[in-house]
Amino acid sequence: MNYCSECGALVTLKIPDGDDRLRHVCGECGVIHYQNPKIIAGALPVWGGQVLLCRRAIAPRYGLWTLPAGFMENGETTEQAAAREAHEEANAKLRDLRLFSVISIPHVSHVYMLYRCELVADDFYPGSESLETRLFHEHEVPWEELAFHSVRKTLECFFSDRKQGVFQVHNLSFLLPR
């Protein structure tokens, strides 16, 4: 960030009065430009015991498999964001969405919020951000070709909970080794 998005003057990095962190502050109008983590909302859609994965047609991790998920937009709920992403990436319609995993990734300032849910019908196909969409039984999941650690962990929790017969909400953090 170099310029103030309100007045166009140069911003400087400084700690505002009463604050304890460096912020981008406008040298002219004084506006403080806060930057905050982003939510990545998505779904773990299930059909007849199989889970729906999408093969990515975009960077990063082009060609690898993921759960349908993406940045939450202003004006929607986390659940609506998850349903929208499943529609955009897999043309999938969801029902019975239940919050399943909440994963902080502080080194990139992302928070995943993934919903387990049922597909309304065995009817889906790749959106523009997917090369392929497919249902997988547990033993078929391409563990070595998953795009993100958050997806792997969420799938592991899902299959483990299913074995136990009780689904929990999993709140996790991925911290870098010190």
Next chain:
Amino acid sequence: MNYCSECGALVTLKIPDGDDRLRHVCGECGVIHYQNPKIIAGALPVWGGQVLLCRRAIAPRYGLWTLPAGFMENGETTEQAAAREAHEEANAKLRDLRLFSVISIPHVSHVYMLYRCELVADDFYPGSESLETRLFHEHEVPWEELAFHSVRKTLECFFSDRKQGVFQVHNLSFLLPR
């Protein structure tokens, strides 16, 4: 938003190629300035069956009671953000944090993530954003003087779950009437 924070040129509102929403796009360098919901992280600290509330010393809702909570910062986990807010607003130290309520408020693009937890000690006092910090038994909670609907709802869920003897994770959305 009027100016590009990267190059200082004017931005215009338009729908970028391959997108379906209006974004602020720079007329010079072409950068798309996305805007996304913010997470408000906080805590529901418990001590001997009582809950800790803070009376706000800042706008909005000056003088009303709230759970310690505030905007999550880059580089932290949701749980760290909740602990930081409890420290800043009430000089309170927390343990055993468990995700308790996740509340979308789409008309302001906020998502609350509140943790129930225990106070480490009966030792807290107002930070600069609080006029007063106090423990309340259920029958003492100032229901008519709570600052936010999210706080009221979270406290209601807490006392209700406690009566049932089982704490859930509550994922809610506050939608405006159409």
